[in-house]
Amino acid sequence: MNSIFLTGASGFVGTSLINNFKDVSVRISSRGMESSFDCENNIIHLAGKAHDLEKISNPDEYYQANTELTKKVFDAFLDSKAKVFITLSSVKAAADDVQGELTEEFIANPITHYGKSKLQAEQYVLSKEIPEGKRVFILRPCMIHGPGNKGNLNLLYQLVSRGFPWPLGAFENKRSFCSIDNLMFIIKELIEREDIPSGVYNVSDDETLAINELIDLIAQSQNRKAKIWNISKGLIESVAAIGDKLYLPLNTERLHKLTSSYIVSNAKIKIAIGKPMPVSSREGLLKTFKSFIN
Numbered sequence: 001m002n003s004i005f006l007t008g009a010s011g012f013v014g015t016s017l018i019n020n021f022k023d024v025s026v027r028i029s030s031r032g033m034e035s036s037f038d039c040e041n042n043i044i045h046l047a048g049k050a051h052d053l054e055k056i057s058n059p060d061e062y063y064q065a066n067t068e069l070t071k072k073v074f075d076a077f078l079d080s081k082a083k084v085f086i087t088l089s090s091v092k093a094a095a096d097d098v099q100g101e102l103t104e105e106f107i108a109n110p111i112t113h114y115g116k117s118k119l120q121a122e123q124y125v126l127s128k129e130i131p132e133g134k135r136v137f138i139l140r141p142c143m144i145h146g147p148g149n150k151g152n153l154n155l156l157y158q159l160v161s162r163g164f165p166w167p168l169g170a171f172e173n174k175r176s177f178c179s180i181d182n183l184m185f186i187i188k189e190l191i192e193r194e195d196i197p198s199g200v201y202n203v204s205d206d207e208t209l210a211i212n213e214l215i216d217l218i219a220q221s222q223n224r225k226a227k228i229w230n231i232s233k234g235l236i237e238s239v240a241a242i243g244d245k246l247y248l249p250l251n252t253e254r255l256h257k258l259t260s261s262y263i264v265s266n267a268k269i270k271i272a273i274g275k276p277m278p279v280s281s282r283e284g285l286l287k288t289f290k291s292f293i294n
Helices: 013-022 059-078 114-125 153-161 180-192 212-219 233-246 254-259 267-273 280-289
Strands: 002-009 025-028 040-045 084-089 135-141 143-145 175-179 199-203
Touching: 002 013, 013 180, 025 254, 040 059, 040 180, 059 084, 059 254, 084 114, 084 175, 084 180, 114 135, 135 180, 143 153, 143 280, 153 212, 153 280, 175 180, 175 280, 180 199, 180 212, 180 267, 199 267, 212 280
Parallel strands: 002 025, 002 040, 040 084, 084 135, 135 199, 143 175
Antiparallel strands: none
């Protein structure tokens, strides 16, 4: 494995990587360092702008942070002696909504600037000829979770922790998640082995879970029983429609995000690695939720 040049070290995935690769020399990126990293064997590019749930970001920020920075780091990789380049993209580079199961063969059609900026970065990387002896990996994880994660799962945890009943029990869906432990396992395999071909790979846990199952797991992590109400779908949808007009917390867009399915296939990466994911979705999510207690 030798050494790693890392961008995005201060983020959730970056700090997890540093903690998981303590026996490896990791050089952290600072401004201007991307132009020279011949001392490193592996370049792991994690820096970028995450999806803005509040929708207040300037669209150009996504293209500068996700597209242009990736171009800069990748060009420097091509000119260096480094052998492996790994960049963290997102399933949202392919689609914001999924009918069926999302595979790498899906024709990408992102809607948001976040997804479009990630896709443009991917397209630039794939447009370049890879020199012999180098390998390039574009990883598309779905929702990443793990101890220290401050995203949507934390917000859901706080809601359930306050004792509020979950009112969307009548809705059935399936969603894919990505344990940080599984992501670290995959990255380690990619940089330790030379038999895994370059390419675009989805990253997810093996299991899919419904939102109601998440509520149960949150309650389980607190050693109590979940409160789930099976209120009529029609009534909930009517309330959400009213929320569109009155700017209530529940509107049709938020209801769709909470109740729609988003299933991601990880078959390609598992075939390439030849090993199963080491952590199940339930195991990883329980670990994540228990970390929120402290």
